[in-house]
Amino acid sequence: MLKNIIKKEILEIITSPKFIFTFLLCAVLILLSVYTGIVNYRSDQAEYSTAVALNKKNLESQSYEDLPRLGTKINTPPQVLGAISSGIDEAVGRVAKVNITYDPNLVDSKYESNPVFSVFGALDLTFIVKIVLSLFAILFTYDAIVGEKEKGTLKLILANMVPRDRLILGKVIGGYISLLIPLIIPLILSLLLLLVYPNISLAGEDWIRILLMFLMFFLYLSVFFTLGLLVSARTSKSSTSFLVLLFIWVIFVTIIPKVSVLTAAQLKPIPSVHEITAKKDAFLQQIQGERIKKTFAFIQGNPPKPGQSANDYRETFRKWLENYQQEVAAKIDANNADLERDYQMKKNSQERLALNLSRISPASALTFSTMSLARTGLDEHDRFLASIRAYKPIFTKWANSNMLKNLNFQTHKTGKVVLDDMPQHKFEPEILSKSLARTLPDFGTMIVLIIVFFAGAYVSFLKYDVR
Amino acid sequence: MVWTIARKEIVANLLSYKFFIVILLTTLLLFTSFFVLYKDFKGRLADYELVRAKPGEPIAVLPPNPLSIFAKGLDEAMTRSFEISRIGIDVRAGQKSGNMIFAFFPVPDFVYIVKVVLSLVALLFGFDQISREKESGVLRLMLSNAVSRAKILAGKWLGNFLSLSVPFLLVTLLGFALINLDPAVRFPAASVGRFLILIFTALVYIALFLSLGILISALTRKAASSLVILLLIWAVAVFVVPNLGTLVARQMVDVPSVKALSEKQEQVWTREVLQAIIEDRAKNGLGSREIRRKHFDAINNELDKMEEDYRNKFDRLVRLAKNINRLSPSASFVYAATELAGTGIGEESRLKENVLRYKDSVLSNLDRGEKQAPAFAYRYRSVGQVLAQGGVFDVAWLVFFNILLFALGFVAFIRYDVR
Numbered sequence: 001m002l003k004n005i006i007k008k009e010i011l012e013i014i015t016s017p018k019f020i021f022t023f024l025l026c027a028v029l030i031l032l033s034v035y036t037g038i039v040n041y042r043s044d045q046a047e048y049s050t051a052v053a054l055n056k057k058n059l060e061s062q063s064y065e066d067l068p069r070l071g072t073k074i075n076t077p078p079q080v081l082g083a084i085s086s087g088i089d090e091a092v093g094r095v096a097k098v099n100i101t102y103d104p105n106l107v108d109s110k111y112e113s114n115p116v117f118s119v120f121g122a123l124d125l126t127f128i129v130k131i132v133l134s135l136f137a138i139l140f141t142y143d144a145i146v147g148e149k150e151k152g153t154l155k156l157i158l159a160n161m162v163p164r165d166r167l168i169l170g171k172v173i174g175g176y177i178s179l180l181i182p183l184i185i186p187l188i189l190s191l192l193l194l195l196v197y198p199n200i201s202l203a204g205e206d207w208i209r210i211l212l213m214f215l216m217f218f219l220y221l222s223v224f225f226t227l228g229l230l231v232s233a234r235t236s237k238s239s240t241s242f243l244v245l246l247f248i249w250v251i252f253v254t255i256i257p258k259v260s261v262l263t264a265a266q267l268k269p270i271p272s273v274h275e276i277t278a279k280k281d282a283f284l285q286q287i288q289g290e291r292i293k294k295t296f297a298f299i300q301g302n303p304p305k306p307g308q309s310a311n312d313y314r315e316t317f318r319k320w321l322e323n324y325q326q327e328v329a330a331k332i333d334a335n336n337a338d339l340e341r342d343y344q345m346k347k348n349s350q351e352r353l354a355l356n357l358s359r360i361s362p363a364s365a366l367t368f369s370t371m372s373l374a375r376t377g378l379d380e381h382d383r384f385l386a387s388i389r390a391y392k393p394i395f396t397k398w399a400n401s402n403m404l405k406n407l408n409f410q411t412h413k414t415g416k417v418v419l420d421d422m423p424q425h426k427f428e429p430e431i432l433s434k435s436l437a438r439t440l441p442d443f444g445t446m447i448v449l450i451i452v453f454f455a456g457a458y459v460s461f462l463k464y465d466v467r
Numbered sequence: 468m469v470w471t472i473a474r475k476e477i478v479a480n481l482l483s484y485k486f487f488i489v490i491l492l493t494t495l496l497l498f499t500s501f502f503v504l505y506k507d508f509k510g511r512l513a514d515y516e517l518v519r520a521k522p523g524e525p526i527a528v529l530p531p532n533p534l535s536i537f538a539k540g541l542d543e544a545m546t547r548s549f550e551i552s553r554i555g556i557d558v559r560a561g562q563k564s565g566n567m568i569f570a571f572f573p574v575p576d577f578v579y580i581v582k583v584v585l586s587l588v589a590l591l592f593g594f595d596q597i598s599r600e601k602e603s604g605v606l607r608l609m610l611s612n613a614v615s616r617a618k619i620l621a622g623k624w625l626g627n628f629l630s631l632s633v634p635f636l637l638v639t640l641l642g643f644a645l646i647n648l649d650p651a652v653r654f655p656a657a658s659v660g661r662f663l664i665l666i667f668t669a670l671v672y673i674a675l676f677l678s679l680g681i682l683i684s685a686l687t688r689k690a691a692s693s694l695v696i697l698l699l700i701w702a703v704a705v706f707v708v709p710n711l712g713t714l715v716a717r718q719m720v721d722v723p724s725v726k727a728l729s730e731k732q733e734q735v736w737t738r739e740v741l742q743a744i745i746e747d748r749a750k751n752g753l754g755s756r757e758i759r760r761k762h763f764d765a766i767n768n769e770l771d772k773m774e775e776d777y778r779n780k781f782d783r784l785v786r787l788a789k790n791i792n793r794l795s796p797s798a799s800f801v802y803a804a805t806e807l808a809g810t811g812i813g814e815e816s817r818l819k820e821n822v823l824r825y826k827d828s829v830l831s832n833l834d835r836g837e838k839q840a841p842a843f844a845y846r847y848r849s850v851g852q853v854l855a856q857g858g859v860f861d862v863a864w865l866v867f868f869n870i871l872l873f874a875l876g877f878v879a880f881i882r883y884d885v886r
Contacts, residue, residue: 018692021695029707143691240485242694243485254575255496
C-alpha cells in the first residue's frame with residue numbers, strides 16, 4: 001500500500017508542468033552560479049599570485065635599512081570553496097602591511113574601494129538555494145493535502161481501507177523524492193564541473209566539506225518542505241496555505257536575520273571608533289598636563305646643588321626626563337591597548353549575539369554553516385589576522401637583525417635585500433573537525449525544525465477534515 | 468460602471484481577512500524600517516559631529532543624507548571622511564565598517580520593503596482576480612449583462628490598486644511626517660519634492676506587479692497555476708536578474724582589479740621616493756625641496772592618470788551592469804529611488820570627482836604656501852539633473868512596463884473563456 005501511494009505521488013508530480021519548469025530553472029541557476037563562482041575564484045587566484053609576485057619584487061628592490069620601516073605585505077589567499085559560498089570575501093580587506101610601526105590590519109576590501117560592488121549583491125550557490133530553491137520547496141508542498149481535498153480525491157482515497165498515517169507517510173516520501181530529483185542532478189553536474197575545470201585543485205578534505213555543504217542544502221530545503229506539509233494540513237483552502245507559507249518565508253529569509261543584527265546592536269551597544277579616538281586624545285591631554293606639572297615639581301624639588309656644574313645638572317635633568325618620558329609612553333601605550341582590547345571584546349560579543357539570535361531562522365543557519373565549511377566566514381578571517389599578528393615579531397626581528405648585520409659603518413649604507421633566509425608567513429587553514437564543531441548548532445536547528453514540522457503535519461493530518 | 472466595479476472590489480477586499488493580514492504586516496514592516504533607519508541616521512549624525520572638518524583642515528566629509536532613512540543606497544560610503552595630503556587621500560569610514568556583520572546583513576530600508584514585500588503583496592492581490600471569479604461562476608454572471616470586458620478589467624484594476632495604495636500612502640506619509648518632527652532630521656524643502664517623486668515611483672512599481680498578476684490570472688484557468696508561475700517570475704525578477712547583470716558585465720568588460728592598481732601605485736611611489744633620495748644625496752642635501760616637489764608632482768601626475776584610466780574602465784563596467792540589470796523592473800526601481808534620494812551610483816561617482824577636484828585645489832594651495840586649506844563644499848544634484856541623467860529613463864521604463872502588462876492583460880482577458 002505504501003509503495004503504491006509513493007509511486008502515485010511521484011508520478012503525479014513528475015508529470016505536472018510545474019516540475020519541468022522547476023527542473024529547468026534549478027539546473028540553469030545551479031550550474032550558472034557554480035560556474036560564475038569558479039570563474040571568480042580563478043580571477044581572484046590570478047590577482048593573488050600577481051600581488052605576491054609584486055610584493056617580492058618590491059622587497060628585492062629595497063635595501064636593508066628601509067626594510068623594517070616599509071615592511072612586507074601579506075595577501076589573503078582566495079578560498080576554492082568560495083565558489084559555492086562566497087561568504088564575507090568581498091566585504092573584508094585582503095592585504096595587511098607588516099612592519100615595525102603599525103599593528104597589522106587587513107584592509108582594502110572590494111566593497112571599500114568600490115562601494116558600487118555592494119549595491120550589486122553576490123550570486124553564489126548558497127544564495128540560490130536560500131532564496132529561490134526554498135520557494136520551489138514551498139511550491140511543491142503548499143497544496144499537498146489541501147489541494148487534494150479541494151480536488152475531491154482525498155475523500156475518495158480515504159473511503160477505502162487506507163490508514164491515514166500510511167497516506168501521509170507516502171505523501172511525504174513521494175513528495176520528497178520528487179523534490180530531490182531536480183536538485184541532485186544539477187548538483188552532481190556541478191561537482192563534475194569542479195572536478196573537470198582546469199587549475200582547480202581540491203583536496204580530499206575539500207570534497208568532504210562540499211558534501212557537507214550539500215547535506216546542509218538538503219536539510220534546509222527539507223525544513224521548508226515539512227513546513228509546507230504542516231501548513232497544508234492545517235488549512236482548508238490552498239490559497240490560504242500559500243499565503244501563510246509565503247509570509248513565514250519572508251520572515252525567515254529576510255526579516256529575522258536583519259532584526260537579530262539590530263537587536264544585538266541595541267542589547268550590546270559598542271562605542272564608535274570616533275568615541276574611542278576621542279577617549280585616547282583626552283588621556284593624552286591629561287598626561288601632557290601632568291607632564292608639565294611634574295617637570296616643574298622636579299625642577300623645584302631638585303635645585304642645582306652647590307658646586308654642581310651646569311652640564312652636570314643638565315645631565316641629571318636629562319636622565320630624569322628620559323626615564324619619565326619612557327614611563328609616559330608606556331602609560332599611553334597601556335591605555336590605548338586597554339581601550340582597543342575593550343572595544344574588540346565588546347564588538348566580538350555583539351557579533352556573537354547577532355549570530356546566535358539570527359540562527360533561529362534556517363536561512364541564517366544555512367548562510368553561517370556554509371560560510372564556516374567553505375572557510376569564507378568570520379572565524380577564518382579572524383584566525384588569518386591573528387596569524388599575521390603572530391608573524392609580525394618574527395619578521396621585524398629578522399629585518400632588524402639583517403639591517404644591523406649588513407650595516408657598513410663607513411658608508412652608512414646597507415646592501416640590497418636577499419630573500420633567501422626570510423621567514424615565510426605560514427597559515428594553517430582550519431581543520432574539518434573544528435569547522436564541523438562550529439556548524440553543529442546549525443545542523444541541530446535544521447533537524448529540530450524538520451522533526452517539529454513533520455510531527456505537526458503528521459498529527460494535523462490525523463485529525464484533518466477531508467470532506 | 469468602472470467606478471461601480473471598483474467599489475465592489477474595494478468592499479470585497481475590506482471584508483476579507485487576507486487583506487487585513489497583508490496590510491497589517493506591511494504597516495508593521497514599514498514602521499519598523501522607519502524607526503530603525505531613523506536611529507541609525509541619528510547615530511551617523513553624531514559620528515559626523517565628531518569628524519567634521521574644522522576650518523582650515525583639508526578634510527572632505529559629507530553629513531548623512533536625511534533621505535537615506537528611506538533609501539539607504541550608498542550613503543554610508545558617501546559619508547566617509549576623505550583627508551587630503553601630499554601622499555594621497557586617506558579614506559576613513561565610520562563605525563559601521565568595523566563591524567562585519569552589518570556589511571553582511573544590510574538594513575531593510577523603505578526601498579527594499581517596497582521592492583520585495585510590496586511587489587509580492589501586489590502579486591497576491593492580482594493573481595486570482597480573474598481565475599477565482601471564473602471558478603466561482605461569478606464572471607459569466609457579470610458578463611451575461613451589458614458590461615464590456617474592458618470596463619470590468621479596468622474596474623478590477625482600479626479597485627485593487629486603490630485598496631493597495633491608500634494604506635501604503637497613509638503609512639508612508641505618516642512615517643515621513645513623524646520623522647520630520649525631529650529637529651535634527653529636518654528635511655529641506657527640496658527633499659519633500661524628491662520624496663513625493665519617490666513615492667510616485669513606488670506606486671508605479673506596485674501597479675506594475677498588480678498588472679502582472681492580473682495578466683497571468685487572465686492567462687490561466689486555475690488560480691493555483693497562476694500562483695506558481697507568478698512566484699517563479701517574482702523570484703527571478705526581484706532576486707536573480709538584479710544580480711545577474713554584474714556577473715555578465717564582469718565577463719564582458721575587463722577591469723584591472725583594485726589590488727593590482729594599488730600595487731602599481733605603491734611601486735610608483737617607492738620608485739619616485741628612492742629616486743628623490745638618491746638625487747638628494749648626490750647634491751649633498753642642497754636644493755632638496757625642489758627635488759622633493761618635482762618627485763611629488765611626478766607621483767601625483769602618474770597616480771592621477773592611473774586612477775582616471777581605472778575609473779573610465781570601471782564606469783563602463785558599472786554602466787553595462789546597470790543596463791543589463793534594468794531588464795528587471797526591481798533594479799530600475801532601486802536605481803530611480805536611490806538617485807532621487809541622492810544616495811545612488813551616479814551621485815557617488817559625482818562625489819568622487821568632486822573630492823579629486825578638491826584635492827587638486829588643496830595641493831595647489833599648499834604649493835602657494837598657504838596654511839589654511841579651503842573648505843570642501845558639495846551640492847547634491849538638483850531633481851532636474853537627476854531626472855536628466857537617467858532618472859527619467861528608469862521611471863519611464865517602469866511606466867512603459869506597466870502599460871505593456873496592462874495591455875497584454877487586456878488582450879488576454881478579451882479572449883478569455885469564461886464558461
